[in-house]
Amino acid sequence: MTDAVRDVVVVGAGGMGRAWMDVVQARDGVRPSAVVDLDVSAARRAATERGWDVPVFSDVAAALREAPADLLLNVTVPEAHRAVSDAALRAGVPVLSEKPVTPTVADAMWLSALSVSRGVLLATSQSRRHxxxxxxxxxxxxxxxxxxxxxxxxxxxxxxxxxxxxxxxxxxxxxxxxxxxxxxxxxxxxxxxxxxxxxxxxxxxxxxxxxxxxxxxxxxxxxxxxxxxxxxxxxxxxxxxxxxxxxxxxxxxxxxxxxxxxxxxxxxxxxxPMGEGSEGLDAALTEFLTALDGGEAPSGEIRSNIWSLAMVEAAGESAATGSRVDLDAVFARAGAAALAEAQATGETAIIDQLREWAGGAPR
Ligand SMILES: NC(=O)c1ccc[n+]([C@@H]2O[C@H](COP(=O)([O-])OP(=O)(O)OC[C@H]3O[C@@H](n4cnc5c(N)ncnc54)[C@H](O)[C@@H]3O)[C@@H](O)[C@H]2O)c1
Missing domain, CATH: 3.30.360.10 (Dihydrodipicolinate Reductase; domain 2)
Known part of the structure; x- marks a missing residue:
């Protein structure tokens, strides 16, 4: 790992955001640079409780403009995941997001295309695999x-x-x-x-x-x-x-x-016998930092993690229709929806990336 200390912006200061703040607090190689929450008093309270002398913001874009950021932890509610991760990726800041990476596979296809076309890492923390x-x-x-x-x-x-x-x-x-x-x-x-x-x-x-x-x-x-x-x-x-x-x-x-x-x-x-080593959130962060240091991609990198999200969406569709659902069909529909959105907004790099995946899962 690099000797440099990385600046971390934590977005979302609810129950899980606080758990992530404790992980950042406990380890070397990272330090908080800002806390963001729509409820800025919650952000301030969470920072103060940990003795963090960092600015707090209600808006992620403002935080990314004003605070140094080597990575962003997205611990907002699922409905906000896409907008917060989108803002960070466009600012060139790698994102480690809480699950689900987005509420829908179509949103995750969009973010996959943004992440790959910009060359900025986006991964999901699935703490229970560690x-x-x-x-x-x-x-x-x-x-x-x-x-x-x-x-x-x-x-x-x-x-x-x-x-x-x-x-x-x-x-x-x-x-x-x-x-x-x-x-x-x-x-x-x-x-x-x-x-x-x-x-x-x-x-x-x-x-x-x-x-x-x-x-x-x-x-x-x-x-x-x-x-x-x-x-x-x-x-x-x-x-x-x-x-x-x-x-x-x-x-x-x-x-x-x-x-x-x-x-x-x-x-x-x-x-x-059980092994030893870091677990849960700490292990997810270790994988992420290893990738930032040029090591292996984290297991929750969005193009891999999207399969877990697709399992949820396919299971929901099967329950609603009473039929067996193919994951291929879920990805084809999600890719088409993401492409239509990219065409409507004229985002060429995202259009090109989604076309490269040709209606299948992101690769
Ligand atoms: N891995 C796990 O075991 C586990 C456990 C619990 C929660 N989670 C996940 O963690 C995430 C957060 O859950 P939680 O229980 O902390 O929720 P929470 O409701 O307690 O906190 C979410 C916080 O995000 C803030 N927020 C919402 N939109 C925002 C935005 N656009 N910008 C900035 N802040 C915003 C809210 O004000 C709130 O303070 C969810 O995605 C949830 O699924 C994971």
């Missing part, structure tokens, strides 16, 4: 010859109150992207199609459907089954879900926290 548990589980499954069948159960019962209780599809839209992204990480393959049903158990306290079951087919022929609920009292799983993989040389399970177990055809069941 843990010693999931790494140990992935390695165990690989050692067994790779999963042909992967299953997760996600059963939780949070009483959030607020927007999640009122929104349509709270589980699929706000939470399932974590397990979908984890499945991509574990299988090392990309999804091809999905059949999904979402529904409201009679006892659900959410306005929207808080339970879903989905079957994804992946390009290596494997299947990923997802069963989830956000209104499941009792015997809850971990927030990572509870996992099982079936592979040529045996099976592996992971409780989503620390216990990874494997068993071959004849051998005894055994526990797999």
């Amino acid at each position: 843990s010693s548990g999931i790494s140990a589980f992935r390695d165990a499954v690989r050692d067994l010859g790779g999963a042909g069948q992967l299953e997760t159960q996600f059963f939780q019962n949070p009483r959030f109150g607020g927007f999640r209780d009122e929104m349509p599809s709270p589980l699929l839209v706000d939470m399932a992207i974590h397990q979908f992204d984890q499945a991509r990480f574990l299988l090392g393959s990309e999804p091809v199609s999905v059949y999904c049903e979402e529904f409201s158990p009679s006892w659900s306290w959410y306005r929207g459907a808080a339970a879903a079951q989905a079957i994804f087919r992946f390009s290596d022929g494997s299947r990923f089954g997802y069963a989830g609920s956000w209104c499941a009292d009792g015997l809850t799983t971990s927030w990572n879900g509870s996992w099982r993989a079936s592979a040529p040389d045996g099976s592996a399970t992971w409780d989503g926290e620390t216990a990874v177990r494997v068993q071959g055809q004849d051998g005894p069941e055994r526990d797999v």
Whole structure:
């Protein structure tokens, strides 16, 4: 890593923005240069609580004009993600965004084209793919010859109150992207199609459907089954879900926290030891800084992460139509929508980039 200290602009000073500020505070090589929130008093409070002597802004464009910025953390609400990331990319500032990178695949196609055409990095932090548990589980499954069948159960019962209780599809839209992204990480393959049903158990306290079951087919022929609920009292799983993989040389399970177990055809069941290293947000930031130093692209680089978002959109479409949905069709429609928008605004570089992808996923 470079010895230079990088200036970080944090945009969004809500619950997650504060968690990111603590990550910045705790590590060498980065320092805060500004905090931005529509509610500028929230930005000031969050900075003051951490003893940060930095300017605060209500507008990201003003912050980018006035404060030094080597990278921007986009921790705003999903609806603001595209506008905030767009402003930073146009200012030449790399962006590490909270999930979902944008609310729709069409918006993510647009940002992918902007990022690639400008040569400025945009990545999503999917914190749940960074843990010693999931790494140990992935390695165990690989050692067994790779999963042909992967299953997760996600059963939780949070009483959030607020927007999640009122929104349509709270589980699929706000939470399932974590397990979908984890499945991509574990299988090392990309999804091809999905059949999904979402529904409201009679006892659900959410306005929207808080339970879903989905079957994804992946390009290596494997299947990923997802069963989830956000209104499941009792015997809850971990927030990572509870996992099982079936592979040529045996099976592996992971409780989503620390216990990874494997068993071959004849051998005894055994526990797999966990590794060590940075996890969660800190690990996502490490990947991002490594890329800024000229290293490997982060695993959440937008052209890769867009597949996790497309899984959510395809699952939602399948639930709405009752049909199996191909990811190719999701990308074709999203690419056409992004292209139409670019043509309407006359953004030549974005038009050219989207045409190069020819209606498929960004490459
Ligand atoms: N990785 C995880 O496990 C995890 C957990 C929780 C939230 N998140 C994600 O983090 C993001 C933020 O969630 P949160 O719980 O902190 O939400 P929040 O509502 O607590 O905070 C969001 C903040 O963004 C500010 N904001 C909105 N639009 C803005 C704009 N245009 N410019 C500047 N500030 C703006 C709001 O005023 C608010 O203070 C979301 O994308 C959410 O999905 C991820």
